[in-house]
Amino acid sequence: MAVGLGPLPTLHPVKGFELGIASAGIKRPGRKDVVVMRCAEGSRVAGVTTTNAFCAAPVLITRERMAGNVRYLLTNTGNANAGTGADGLANARRTTENLAALVEVTPDQILPFSTGVIGEPLPVDKIVAALPQALADLREDNWAQAAEGIMTTDTLPKGASRQFEFDGVTVTVTGISKGAGMIRPNMATMLGYIATDACVSRDVLQALVADAANKSFNRITIDGDTSTNDCCMLIATGQCGLPEINAAAGEQFHLLKQAVLDVFMEVAQAIVRDGEGATKFVTVQVNGGGKPQECLDVGYAVAHSPLIKTALFASDPNWGRILAAVGYAGVPQLDVSKIDVFLGEVCIASQGGRAASYTEEQGSAVMAREEITIRIELGRGEFSETIWTTDLSHEYVKINAEYRT
Template sequence: MAVFPQGLDATTIFPAMPAIAGIRLGTACAGIKQTLRDDLLLVELPASASVAAVFTQNAFCAAPVRVAKENLPHAPRWLLVNSGNANAGTGTQGLQDALFCCAEVGKLTGGDARQVLPFSTGVIGMPLPVEKIAAALPKAQVNLAEDHWSQAAQAIMTTDTFAKGVSQQIFIDGHSITINGISKGAGMIQPNMATLLAYVGTDACIGQALLQDCLAFAAEQSFNRISVDGDTSTNDACVLMASGCSSAPELVVGTEHYQRFADAVLSVMKQLAELIIRDGEGATKLMRIVVKEALDDAEAVQVGKTIAHSPLVKTAFFASDPNWGRILAAVGRAGVVNLVLEDVQIFLDDVCIVENGGRAGSYTEEAGQQVMDKAEITVTVKLGRGAAVQEVLTCDFSYDYVKINAEYRT
């Protein structure tokens, strides 16, 4: 009973994405790990662009992450993304390779290598084949176009089963602002800032500092609310690019116009985050973990992620087994201080499974089974402690998850 990987539906078919003035995307096949599709993406931005980014908090962050962090203050004009090799755990040579790729973009475009943000995704610990990347760069440049979002989404995939994209348009004073987003990720997903890789582009005119604030909030409320397997990648990165080419007025803090824009960015990123969970490696179910009546947002997220990370919970959902005790146990070990067990209620969809410190008196295995047989399930936990509400998305653990990751390097 797969959610989507074995049978695409309307939510996983790549949408029509309009061109965004000023942002050009070009792809090429460098043959880094495979030669069946493009695996290199070059993004070109105008001098008017503002660029914001957030990166993994994994201490073993990849070489391209380190270089991108250093280059971000230099008004980036290009992004270079490769799939098939993470260039992580590669020491000094990895840093030199990331810098070499930036220099190659600079030579090709006549630009400053410090204005290039490099990104990589794939196998950790393998040397980056820089010669292949350098050889493919000219083709990626030739292919630059403002409407190549679909090609870009496909080029950054690794174990993804479908390309992920979302587009939204808003109007301010009669002028349109377009927001396009693409992302990749299916495993090693428990971000501490963003997701494996995500790129959101807009033609809005907005300053870099405000754009950074917008991205940080949106990432926290979207990509930081998902988990496939509880692992934080070494390469996580999310970039928000604003070309400044829209005829709409400049967005400034504290205005209704900015809030509408920020809401639209958040909407795009939430949809991208959900697509990642729908494409979780080997996933057959999507679970929404909704934690209510928490003291604060942090507590709600803590409980939600404890449930979402639990292999016992996730395997029970794969088996469609209403083993409610596993959910109860996860709530109990989530680290909530002075939790009053009798105040806690747990639901599978609208079926109450736990109340007054134990199994709900109205609960039946038949009712629980009916919910567990579904492909999408909501687990609601009411802590009885406050008014905070947060949602975490996750998926189940299947046999295929083990197979995919056991064979990842073969």
């Protein structure tokens, strides 16, 4: 059940960026599972990728080619092409070589992406056979269909779009994402594609995608597992007609930065809302840290605790589990007498124990909500961090137990 996630919003076309969708039947006949994206000549592409040492073959190739003259992005679902060794690299290259021949570019102008089951050989012939269909489908207004085409265990497509005006010109930022399990992007089976028709230098674009991903995709977690295939790409086609943004300064840059961050945040949080088996959308806010990393360590300790996540699923205000997670987060010389913990607006623990005003009825009322905030005040400094996560339900276990069947 997707928590607070409804139909896709309006996804505005981005000038110079087209998307085409096809069915290769990788896992099931008739399912949309191949997406080709075409960038206008002169587009700049930047991105962040998984830190998993067992990263998938397409991730390795994308890293090699990303700084070049990228014209196409090729995505398949149903097969991750990870844990496949030299054969996996060769297979990923074959898909880009076949696409290159069809569109008359060089293979190094194509970035491959895969998502799905790890350790299985990539069905190259099926993907190649679907390429003409995807190319024939290329359109600038195909974002919603592409959002479906990159799904795996997702229950709903995910997308967001923003527009702003500068010097009388409308600039568009639109993006889609996929992911519902094996989610702890750490850049960063999560994929994200965001495009804008702004003209942005490569250096500024890379800094922008790194910053936006760090504030969004790098602050979500469903199960604490960093995928082998995580990639988030930001494409600037330069087709809006405005001068190039070549420095992280000025009104146009700041307007673009805010629009990009809004889209990143929306599609990243959509992944959490559609977490496998999720019934709760949980915000873990940690304030008063002496360092940002202290806040993150505490936040992730709470967000990853199976005991806390199962209590959230049961709507059980078992606040002792939260205190325990804060205590083992590894913050040095933590003074528990300075820590306050809140469920929503209710203070549940203060000065090392149960808050004097707290009642079980108050905690139960908060835990019964679909959207819950756990706020932790460390009382050590001025830094704050926020992480978004889910509960852990019977359905999560069922989905992942049956994933390959």
